[in-house]
Amino acid sequence: MRIRKAVIPAAGLGTRMLPITKSMPKEMLPIVDKPVIHYVVEEAIRAGIDDILIITGKGKRAIEDYFDRSFELEYYLREKGKLEELKQVEEIGEMVDIYYVRQKKPLGLGDAILHAEKHVNREPFAVLLGDDIIVSEKPGIQQLIEVASRYSSPVIGVEEVPWELVSRYGVVSGSQIEDGLYDVNDLIEKPSPEEAPSNIAIIGRYVLPPEIFDILKKTPPGKGGELQLTDALRILANERKILAKRISGKRYDVGTKLGFIKANIELGLLRPELKGQIGTVIKELAKEV
Template identity: 40%
Template sequence: MEMRPVRKAVIPVAGNGTRFLPATKAMPKEMLTIVDRPVVQYAVDEAMQAGIEHIIFVTSRNKTAIEDYFDSNPELIASLTRAGKTVQVTQLEKMLPLAGTVSYTRQQVPLGLGHAVWCARELVGNEPFALLLPDMVSYGARGCMAGLVDLYEEVGGNVFGVEQCAPEETSSYGVVAIGESKQHGFEVTGMVEKPAPADAPSNYYLNGRYILQPQIFELLESQERGAGNEIQLTDSMQKLLQKQPFHAQPYTGRTFDCGSKRGFIEANVAFAMLRSDMGEEIYHSVKELLANHESKVKAA
């Protein structure tokens, strides 16, 4: 199989975000902020850190706020400049993508992740691409996707990120079977969706980061609906596994599932404590809150 560079990344942002209602009634869930940056910004930054050149967003109705966010705002820049807020101006200019490096396509009907990825087929073309699920936010010295690019350059084919869960929690995840070890990861010999602990081939689960070959689009086009009556990406990945190699890399950081309220709150606390302008204050505030909570629990 020809080793072609990974230049494009697909970021699906078409979901309704029902778990965060009423907050997401009038705004995309991907625009909810972790400290002071929207969730989707973390995925874009991770892709750029990995050397991605072009971002493809798969959107839906009521997602124009995402397009506006990654566009210029001359009036705001002029207002900040007049006020002498040069730090904010620099920050906004730095996060603005270069012209022509961001594209948008719509998923008109909510038919699942597999269908959302398929909607990007014309923009991706016949080349490998990265896929980042924005709800899954990487937390570590290096983003998960950068490591996957290292693994891809070693073995080619299809690769994805994995993390370990407690053995009794495998029924909540897509779990992989482990094959031969590689320098930056290991071969994947199988995938099982939400297996019972007794049937799980390992406790390594998919963490929402992938590099896939374009042949996945052909499989997604004819993929029947699966779990939840939706077109599932993992169903087509399992078929592609019979034709092409798959490898995985354990992520050395941590991934927060910001599609859940618990994961979103944990991510806010974790990223806030990393900040030089607030980290120490947040740390002491969290300690105080925990102490107060423990004392109330003991008194109850």
């Protein structure tokens, strides 16, 4: 299964990160020195994807500007002899072919995915949520693509979460067919701990078939009055095999304040030029806590 195209939904309002997301897209929040969505796009590129559609919404123009060329800034850096900074800026504008479509109303993840139908053009495609960063030796989405290719099946990225947190996620139930790989028989969107069939939670990575669009069009609004992708996947699971793959690596939900802080600290520690300084700050702060 050759996956050439990726869809990155980035139209959400980011209410968990207010007030900063009142004027800044949550996908543009800085993690060290790059916005969140930069890491997501890099993951797709590392997995061999060469065509990306970003679903944006009102107030998200900064995302388009970020991945565009900035000739005034490039000229300034070149004139000042700041060649390393110039190289970084030029590379952003040349990363990959990126296209945009706007979701005019915040009607849920399923509705955002529907906006990709024309661009996907009846091909299987990857979905990477714009506020999830996955740090791993093998890109998270590539892990799903490999499973999809091996089994000719849609694949959902999952991880185990504490039971008390299952109400924040879509949750799957199914039988384990090998270590970290499940044959899905049901999916429930944001169940209470008492309702949840498992603590295997859906995270922001998917490999989906084009027939998901026809199913989404027939799926009624779910929780919150929104079109839920999980509800459409539940219907799809009744029609064909769906697999859930536990992704190897470290995931950061940077759509939450704590996840945002953790991502900055831990990804900062991965930078050799910052590791020592950050370590010193952490030790100093630990004395005060």
